[in-house]
Amino acid sequence: MNPTVIRLLALIKKELFMVIGDPQSLRLMIAPVVLQLLLFPYAATMEVTNNTIYVLDRDGGPVAQEVIERLAHTPAFARVKRLRGEADARDVIDRQDALLVLQIGPHFSEHAIAGHPEAIQAILDGRRSNSGQIALSYVQTILSGIPVGDSLSARAPPLVVRHWYNENLDYYRFLLPALVAMIATFSGLIVTAMSVAREREQGTLDQLLVSPLTPWMLFVGKSIPAVVVAMIQATIILVASVFFYGVEFRGNVLSLYLCIVPYVLALAGVGLFISTVCATQQQAFLGVFLCLMPCILLSGFVTPVDNMPEALQTLTWANPVRHFIAIAKGIYLKGALLSDFKDNLIALGCIAVVTASLSLALFQRRLS
């Protein structure tokens, strides 16, 4: 066998051992994956359930009664309670007992029966405006189901809304492929960023440098363990998503695994760059944090990239996590093809090449 290949294999073997060789490190690699897999899909829900809705009914007529009845039969609102006055409304909102207070005006039923229903006033807790708006949309749907006694007015044509790939908009279906991306980011960055700094602190970097390995081989040797770790973690998540959470894998599994390689190489490039800039393990870890948090927050995982200001959206092209979340979600949930992600894959390649050459250049300048 080619001596270069043998050297490279030896390096990879040594690096892999560093990452998953001792039980404490191995546990720290697997335990968070399992824990996150058990907690987050259940925690991640955009539905609003189990809330109390308060109604201030100044009307007391039959139509108001019907509205309240229908609200009481919605699973989103566990309890429908009546209020006596406006002062009470202030109180239940302040204390966060109510997400939503509805006020029905004194002539509500009378006007509704005459065919000119007046608006119901809804007060929501601005501290939780997102949940409040979701709850409002539930109320709106309930209200639109109540017939108003008019026959001469025009009706909008029949309309239907369909959510493709995720009929009920279950948040966990979105979360699981995103979790593959998140976990791969963590291990990819940490494994590579800490490795050079650790060798330097422990004095073993000099040994590596006097060995016949070229800097490029060092890059490959340090990146492949990260790829291996990411693949193992991805497999755990994918198996659990399909068999435990029952989320159908619509695309080609092989193409997803194929995409992990450029993704982790991009992360490895970033990680090694951090590693060469920092002198100690501690600094390297802080570097990882400083890079990781913005990358995850600006990846579309927390809120959609489309909501960001235009300039920031452009900036996120340099964020590897953004690309891989799009790819993982697309292949897993939508059955997308590799050709759908040409731009993302090119971007990942660019990130890997630029960061790797930068860190190699820096590394060599430090040596001389």
Next chain:
Amino acid sequence: MRAIRRLAALVKKESLQIVRDPSTLLISLLFPVILMLVFGSGINQDTTQVRLGVVNLDGSPASVRLVDTFAHTPGLHLFVGSSIEDLGDRLRAGRLQGFVVLRSDLGRRVLGRGGAAQPLIEVITDGAEPNGANFVAAYAQGAIGVWAREDAAQRGLAPGSGFSLEVRSWFNPSMRSQNSLLPGSVTIIMMVVGALLTALVVAREWERGTMEALLAAGVSRFELVASKLIPYFVLGLLAFTTCVTMTHLYFAVPLRGSLSTLYLVGATFLFSALGIGLLLSTLLRSQYDAAQAALNAAFLPALMLSGFIFEIRSMPVVIQAVASIIPARYFVTAMQTVFQAGDVWSVIGRSLVGLTAAAVLFLGLTLLKTRRRLE
């Protein structure tokens, strides 16, 4: 008196180490600024721009007017497609967030009663992005509503009326999502800063062997933990001040409560965050492992289980129980209340109890796990 002098000496030693090590100052001074900028500009639940496709299989004047209405709706970037397949491909590739299909009978629709058979307008969204799908559907439906009213008026019919809602949002009348998100994000930043500051310190002493020197000098458990806690507490308060200042002055989130309440809650939370970091470094004794554990114990739970994005009340009971031992959960509620509603003691009191319990738990465990003897 002697005890105080000894503790002061230890605190001084720790403070000197902090000043000499630029990375600690980096965490407490630079991290909050950068992260506040990221949260403030990048995290936003208000959808204002929608990439929508439309395919017109009808071609009648009414349907053309509908496409026109879409094109003139602010915030809608319209793409007119030639077929459903074409638009479906674009949706799959993520180039569109949704599309509308106008069926061929739209122009000849039969008005009125008797319930229509086939839907004439289909709104299709990308459900793989659940955050955006609802907004996309609402945007499309809003535009269709505008068109339906104009269309009815042209044909001399009264527009259909139904029950409507008049919405008032207390504390946040413009319903700007950042007013809730930014006080919440202070929580996540402080959690990370607090845990990071202490996660590495004890582990570093073990790795460098200086812990043994300290133990040989006869330092007590309490003195050891206190000397690590005090200087980082001061740094943490500095970071907290940065976050609060940026939230209020730079991102213009109103602050309705008092500063004293804000700092009371902030200080209590800081003890629990520093406690988590100290506990991890005491248990793991390796910087590499402590750092990795801090990442998993501080950042992600604060993001996912604190009520920052996801409503805790909507979670299953077991997950709610897990969330109740996460200090960030109490801090998110307290921060949102102090910023937007003011000093509502019924809410803040509950949060303070939770935060104090968390601080006692994590610091107590650290004390218990700090072994004085060398193995």
